Amino acid sequence: MIYDVAVVGAGACGLTTAIFLNSKKTILFDSKTGAAKLSITGNNRCNITNLTDFDSFFDNYKPNGQFLRNSLSSFSQSDLIKFLKSLKIKTKTVKNRVVLENSTSKELSDKILKTAVKKTLFFPNTPIVDMKQDNELFILKTKKTTYKSKFVVLACGGMSYPQTGSNGLCYKTAAKIGHTIIKPAPFEVPFCSENTKNLQGLSFSNVELTLKIDKKKIKTKGDIIFTHFGISGPAILKLSENDFKNAELIIKLINKDEDEIKQRLLNYKGKAKNLIKKFLSVRFVDSNIKTEKYAKELSKKDINQILDTIFRFSMDVKKCSFDRAFVTKGGVSLKEINPKTMESNIIKNLFFCGEIMDIQGSIGGFNLQAAFSTGFLTAKTINARINNNRH
């Protein structure tokens, strides 16, 4: 049997391709049960897209955002919202971010997967381990058998959260048939650090952060949360977009003037740490301000130590690995993919969509929109090609 299209990967983009393809002879493979990553997005409330205006939208995928112009035009944010509505999934907008209104990410992924499975021959738990082209047909190998197809879509995702099935195997497949792989790296990733176990669960809103990479200082403001492995939260994920191996993170933990706190310490009658507990959580103070001295007994050095702890809390950090990364940076070089069609410039009838490509967005719905838009454009191109071949 020769299939029209083989879609490798049943994540957001592969499922979109499968749903919008017209051919009834489509096979869909997934290493796991399908849609595993989609089912855990946005802390179960999936940030599906972002309504930032058309031009600044692409700035959220530095440096390669312009690659998405055609795909976003062919399947925009409103097309995505309409598509979800057709699946009875309602969305709402919170500060430009479009999130699910009543459904969970798991419900969303179940519906999308079910819709795609109805239209294809689906092989869950069947990774494609090798692929070659022979007389204009693709031969795809699983562990047990081979399949032939006229078109192939590599929709295998990146390497983040490898337990969801996207483990980088397809980079090898793409490289073997001639594509360049830009070195994958964790992106939108928490920072790992020693000694944060006692702070686990403590969160801070709108704090000032400075990331010191050698002599360079990068500043931002936002929400953070300490975890058992280090520190996470939107502000940390944003900082993780910078390239570095080891860095120092300095956090201004309270939104107050340093001189004011110093004066209050000098005039305070009780134990110094009790004053600080008025501004910071008891757990934080007990584990980080060790002195039991009364404020009036503090030496200059003690005062500076306390002020450093709350205004310049310092941690040695590095990016955590793919296991904790939300997105993968790098992947199949965009120079080798036609942005108007999503077809490979090297191998005819081979297509790419989603995170497998060297495109990565900020958090806030950008990665899913990229996956849905490129998945749709892939289907549109293949539909037109099959239609033309018939006439």
Ligand SMILES: Cc1cc2nc3c(=O)[nH]c(=O)nc-3n(C[C@H](O)[C@H](O)[C@H](O)COP(=O)(O)OP(=O)(O)OC[C@H]3O[C@@H](n4cnc5c(N)ncnc54)[C@H](O)[C@@H]3O)c2cc1C
């Ligand atoms: C915890 C978490 C939360 C996130 N939240 C959001 C969010 O709220 N909003 C947002 O925009 N983005 C979010 N993202 C990012 C977003 O989920 C991804 O960018 C997006 O799902 C990528 O879609 P994809 O289809 O390209 O790849 P994936 O969803 O990774 O799908 C690829 C599929 O291919 C399969 N596969 C891999 N190799 C093979 C093979 N050799 N053979 C067969 N199948 C294979 C895998 O099993 C997988 O199912 C989040 C990511 C994580 C990890």
